[in-house]
Amino acid sequence: MNRYFYIDAEGKQKGTFSPEELRQEGIKRDTLVWTQGMEQWKRAEETDELRFLFSGTYNSPPQVTVESSATIPQPMPKTWLVESILVTILPFMFCSSVLSLLGIIGIIYAAQVESFYNRGDYAASLESSRSAAKWTKIAMWIAIGWVLLLIIAVVLVFVFVGSFAGVSDLLNT
């Protein structure tokens, strides 16, 4: 078996590898390869000894998944724009402007989801979507906890003031 040089995606010459090692390197059908005895560089699929790498049974799994994810269009990840806008505006009502800062971080990530997706960068889009979800959810849960605390405080004071008024009523009579 010959040992081959190949040109990687960045145009660098690498080698030498046996055909089996070439497969582990993840070479593609159109990767240029050369070995002793060849007059010039050839596409891997045109090389007799390497053709088996690309026949159906020998197709390496990672290559297949890369191809399928590139060809099947994916729906845009959830942008979280509505939620992040809501958690930015609503906390102002309860005097917790710190939460609005979290919401603004959420908005920035949420806006990135759409632009990355339009640019075709699905992975970055998904990443932004996750970050937006994270910040929005953090802000939302803190807000819910804060509102709950306020309600408990109001009820407690209400009960306290009520019982105090009752006691003073008793003392007066």
Place this chain on the structure above:
Amino acid sequence: MHKGVKIGIGAAIILLIIAALYIFYTFNPEMQPLFPKCPFLLATGYECPGCGSQRAIHSLLHFNVGAALRYNAFMVLALPYIFLGIYQEYLGGKKRHPKIGKFFFGRWSAIAILLIIVAFWVGRNLI
């Protein structure tokens, strides 16, 4: 998410809103010391974009729109927008009116809202 869990969360949120509305209706935030004070106002002496919104809600619940606008015009004007957002996201508005959702809750509207908040913030402290 489970349907039961969803209904439970929805019910809890509605209960919270009713409780908050009741409190805001019954007590006047201006008179009662127990309402939360704005940490930004306390720290700097300047009003934050949300200052006055509790008094505004109290006034609104008593149908006093003029006072509400004076307390916090931004929050009063933002309320319909907030309701639109909740409708779009949670009550099925997204499928029925996808264009409205794209227009009001797109990338550029988010940036516009941030700018409006900052403008209101600066403006209310200057005037």
